[in-house]
Amino acid sequence: MSATGHDEKLAREAGEIARLLSYVLILIAAVGLFFTAAGIPTSRFERLGAGAFPKIVFAGIALVAAIAIIDALRKIPSGAYGRFTAQTVAWAKQRYLVFVTLAALAGYLILIPLLGFSIASFMFILGLELVLMPRRPATLVIAMIVAAIFSFGLNWLFAEVFTVFLPRGVL
Amino acid sequence: MESFLSGVAQIFTLATLIYMLAGSIAGIIAAAIPGFTVTMAIVLTLPLTFSMEPLQGIAVMLSVYVGGYTGGLISAALLGIPGTPSSVATTFDAFPMARRGEPGRALSLGVWASFFGTIISTVVLIVAAPPLAMFAVKLGPWEYFSLIVFALTIVASLVGDSVIRGMLAGLIGLAISTVGADPVMGRPRFDFGVEMLQAGLPFLVVLIGIFAISQLTSEVEDAESVRSGNALVTGAIDFQTWKVMKEVLMRPVNLVRSSIVGVLIGALPGAGGSIANLVAYDQAKRNSKDPESFGKGNPAGVVASEAGNSATAGGGLIPLIGLGIPGSAVDAILMASLMVHGISVGPRLIMDHADLVYGMFVAMAVASLMMLIVSVLSMRLFLRVAEVPKWLIVPVVMVCCVVGSFALNNRVTDLYLLGFIGVAGYALRALGYSLAPLVLGVILGPIAETNLRRALMTNEDPALFLTRPISLIFLIAAVLSIAWAIRGHLQHRKTPERNTDASAS
Numbered sequence: 110m111s112a113t114g115h116d117e118k119l120a121r122e123a124g125e126i127a128r129l130l131s132y133v134l135i136l137i138a139a140v141g142l143f144f145t146a147a148g149i150p151t152s153r154f155e156r157l158g159a160g161a162f163p164k165i166v167f168a169g170i171a172l173v174a175a176i177a178i179i180d181a182l183r184k185i186p187s188g189a190y191g192r193f194t195a196q197t198v199a200w201a202k203q204r205y206l207v208f209v210t211l212a213a214l215a216g217y218l219i220l221i222p223l224l225g226f227s228i229a230s231f232m233f234i235l236g237l238e239l240v241l242m243p244r245r246p247a248t249l250v251i252a253m254i255v256a257a258i259f260s261f262g263l264n265w266l267f268a269e270v271f272t273v274f275l276p277r278g279v280l
Numbered sequence: 281m282e283s284f285l286s287g288v289a290q291i292f293t294l295a296t297l298i299y300m301l302a303g304s305i306a307g308i309i310a311a312a313i314p315g316f317t318v319t320m321a322i323v324l325t326l327p328l329t330f331s332m333e334p335l336q337g338i339a340v341m342l343s344v345y346v347g348g349y350t351g352g353l354i355s356a357a358l359l360g361i362p363g364t365p366s367s368v369a370t371t372f373d374a375f376p377m378a379r380r381g382e383p384g385r386a387l388s389l390g391v392w393a394s395f396f397g398t399i400i401s402t403v404v405l406i407v408a409a410p411p412l413a414m415f416a417v418k419l420g421p422w423e424y425f426s427l428i429v430f431a432l433t434i435v436a437s438l439v440g441d442s443v444i445r446g447m448l449a450g451l452i453g454l455a456i457s458t459v460g461a462d463p464v465m466g467r468p469r470f471d472f473g474v475e476m477l478q479a480g481l482p483f484l485v486v487l488i489g490i491f492a493i494s495q496l497t498s499e500v501e502d503a504e505s506v507r508s509g510n511a512l513v514t515g516a517i518d519f520q521t522w523k524v525m526k527e528v529l530m531r532p533v534n535l536v537r538s539s540i541v542g543v544l545i546g547a548l549p550g551a552g553g554s555i556a557n558l559v560a561y562d563q564a565k566r567n568s569k570d571p572e573s574f575g576k577g578n579p580a581g582v583v584a585s586e587a588g589n590s591a592t593a594g595g596g597l598i599p600l601i602g603l604g605i606p607g608s609a610v611d612a613i614l615m616a617s618l619m620v621h622g623i624s625v626g627p628r629l630i631m632d633h634a635d636l637v638y639g640m641f642v643a644m645a646v647a648s649l650m651m652l653i654v655s656v657l658s659m660r661l662f663l664r665v666a667e668v669p670k671w672l673i674v675p676v677v678m679v680c681c682v683v684g685s686f687a688l689n690n691r692v693t694d695l696y697l698l699g700f701i702g703v704a705g706y707a708l709r710a711l712g713y714s715l716a717p718l719v720l721g722v723i724l725g726p727i728a729e730t731n732l733r734r735a736l737m738t739n740e741d742p743a744l745f746l747t748r749p750i751s752l753i754f755l756i757a758a759v760l761s762i763a764w765a766i767r768g769h770l771q772h773r774k775t776p777e778r779n780t781d782a783s784a785s
Contacts, residue, residue: 124712128445131711135448142455145470152465155737159462159469162729166458170451177444206500211703214493214678218699221682222692230682234675241500241671243509251672259676263683271324273687 122189123196129181136174143167206241213237225278230260287639290335291646299336300343300643304650305658307347311364312355312662318348318364322613334621335636339643341614342593346398346647349590350655353390354662357582358383359677361492365483365554366589368719369561371491373574373581380577387662388524389579390586391655393535396528397587398648400539401546401594406641408543408598419548421735422745426754427548428728431555432720433761445713453721454728456481463730464737476693485685485694486701486722492681493702494709496674509669521656527579534564534580538587545588546595554723556595558716560588566764594644601629601637 143164151158201208217233224232234256242248267273290296303325310321325344329337352367357374370390377386419427432450459470460480471477500506528535538560545556564584565574574581596611615625623633630637685698709715736742745751 128711131707132448135452139455142470146458149467149469152467155464155733156740157733157736159465159467162732163455163458163469166451166454166725170448170455173444173447173451177448180444204501206503206506207497207706210497210500210674211706214702215699218682218695221695226683226686230679234679237675237678238671241506241674242669243507243671248509248671255672255676259679263679267683267687271687273690275683275686276692 119189119192119196120200122185123193123200125181125185126189126193127197129178129185132174132177132181136171136178139167139170139174143171209240210237213240221276221278223278226275227261227264228278230263231256234259283634284638286635287335287637288642290333290635290639291339291642293336296336296339297646299332299340300647301650301654303340303343304347304647304654307344307349308351308354308651308654308658310344311348311351318345318352318366319610319613321348322610326613326617329617330620334618334623335639335643337617337621338614338636338640339647341617342640342643343647343650345593345610345614346394346590346644347651347654349398349593350391350394350586350651352589353387353394353586357386357390358662359492359673360495361677362487365487365719365723366557366592367585368487368491368554368716369557369585369588370582372561372585372716373576373578374585376575377577377579377582382577384659385520385524385579386577386582387655387659388520389528389582391652391659392525392528393538393583393586394590395648395652396535397539397542397590398593398651399645400536400587401543401591402641402644402648404540404543404591405594405597405601405644415547419750420748421731421738422748422751423754424548425728425731425735426745426751426758428724428731430754430758430761431559431724432728433758433765442712442714445711446717449708449713449715450717450721453718453723454725455721456486456718457722457725458729463726464733476697481697481701481722482685482688482694483722484688485698487719488681488685489698489701490705490708490715490718492677493698494705494715496678496681497702497706498709499670499674506670506674509671528583531580531583534567534583535587537563537567538584539591542588542591543595543598546592547598556592557585557589558720560584566761590648597640597644600625601640 146160146163146167149158149160149163151160213233213236217229220229220232223229235252238252238256242252264275267275306325307318307321310324311318321344322341325341329340332340348364349366352362352364353370353374355361356367356370357378360371360375360379362368362371374386374390377383377389457480459477461467461478462469468478541560541563542556545559561574561581561584564580565571568574568578568580570578597614600611600615618625618636623629623636682695682698685694686692688694705715708718735744745755
């Protein structure tokens with residue numbers, strides 16, 4: 110087997126373990142929510158209460174998740190668990206821009222009510238563009254213009270044309 | 281005949297045609313923005329029609345409606361983000377086709393399929409409005425529940441690589457739909473004291489988070505490709521208008537079947553474009569000689585989804601005109617606009633205001649023609665989106681998603697929800713879960729629950745689901761659908777094994 114083929118096999122195994130963890134988490138959540146649904150009081154006006162449909166759904170999730178766990182345990186070789194952490198770190202390092210983007214989005218969503226839509230959007234667009242773009246003077250100018258249009262411009266468009274007022278901020 | 285001619289005369293005035301043209305353009309642009317639905321576009325149009333003649337106002341709103349169904353195609357094909365819930369299935373094949381270097385063909389296929397879908401639905405509307413309306417009203421909660429069970433079996437053909445993860449995703453979608461007040465008694469469920477969850481998770485925010493944020497985030501996975509200034513879609517920007525028209529017309533069975541599916545689902549109150557595109561896509565895949573190629577850029581998938589969702593526009597008018605029952609939110613707004621003008625909508629509408637009804641039919645056909653012309657002329661402009669580099673489009677579309685989510689209810693908490701669901705959506709995507717069944721579950725969950733409980737409130741006997749003929753037909757169709765899907769998956773698993781055997785020998 111070539112080195113790339115071996116790496117792919119290791120990555121696939123790590124993926125299977127990550128999926129196994131997701132099945133376990135889903136199973137635990139489904140069982141917990143099933144019991145929460147069982148606690149919803151029923152109405153005397155109907156045969157099925159407000160908790161009946163969720164109970165059916167969460168029982169279904171628990172059943173499928175249990176099958177998925179058994180299937181995944183069958184597929185994963187025992188040695189794969191020891192390599193899981195190293196593989197996950199390598200996967201995350203390769204996709205560091207994803208985490209930067211999601212962190213920027215989280216920061217942006219938190220800042221909107223404080224700074225208002227226009228300023229927060231301008232900072233978010235320009236900041237993320239600076240992280241993602243190839244650094245050239247021309248792209249920097251384009252980035253500034255685009256950030257201004259889709260922050261202050263969009264706010265103006267929604268307020269003046271659609272009479273939808275985006276958050277103004279408290280600061 | 282006199283009423284028909286009167287309706288035609290009212291539509292073919294310069295002012296009405298100009299307003300309709302503006303409506304088409306507005307509808308296409310609005311729906312192309314992720315999170316900005318056709319319904320929102322129509323709501324914004326409503327106040328503008330107050331000063332118009334009743335038919336003129338309705339014609340403008342129908343133009344926005346028809347244009348909107350097509351606009352959803354643009355972001356679905358070019359960005360892989362459904363602009364509206366009704367274009368979820370369009371992303372399955374149009375986006376891979378655009379990624380393969382044929383963005384022009386993907387858009388053109390969708391536009392032509394939408395045009396023919398609307399025309400077919402208008403013809404059906406004219407011929408079958410009264411009998412179909414009578415049929416739709418006879419369906420009780422038993423039939424609706426069975427219909428939804430049938431629709432849920434579509435999940436089986438949307439599961440992607442793994443049946444188990446597909447089923448889990450569908451069930452998670454159903455679970456998401458149970459958060460908030462229950463749809464029958466209004467009893468709070470799973471809000472855990474968090475105010476944001478008390479009203480339930482808004483479907484549109486879930487859709488944007490799951491599809492748009494996760495898709496945009498996955499675009500930046502390859503740092504080298506992003507930093508080199510690569511565009512989202514590369515390839516020939518060629519709309520191929522007439523060639524693609526022939527390609528669409530060469531699939532008459534798929535086109536007519538998807539349109540009929542759209543009309544029938546549109547005629548059922550509560551259903552609509554969001555379900556029709558998935559059902560039409562599913563039917564096209566099942567009846568295809570090459571189902572394996574669906575999801576990889578098969579033109580039949582684009583035709584089915586777009587013809588299906590556009591045909592619901594005509595289908596939705598059937599119960600509105602026949603019975604005065606709006607089949608969807610958009611139809612309710614159309615009804616409201618008629619009522620503003622003092623016209624009562626109901627079974628007597630076609631008798632008292634025949635010219636208006638015929639005018640609406642003509643307006644549908646004219647609106648679809650306008651949509652086609654506007655699309656053909658402006659697609660080159662929209663296709664420029666494909667040339668925009670990823671580093672520019674990712675932050676900008678994310679801001680559009682934030683605006684779309686906020687404008688829905690004017691709630692800042694919806695934005696936090698968007699971020700949370702976006703992260704969850706990316707995690708599910710990275711783990712290989714298929715996201716389409718999840719969205720289907722969120723759409724169908726409340727309809728399934730409401731009808732199940734309503735049926736058992738009306739009559740406690742659960743056997744009625746099996747003894748009422750139409751309900752039984754839907755349930756049999758559901759069983760057949762599952763059996764068909766299992767057969768397909770087994771065949772799919774055998775084929776690679778055979779290939780492995782062949783290569784080993």
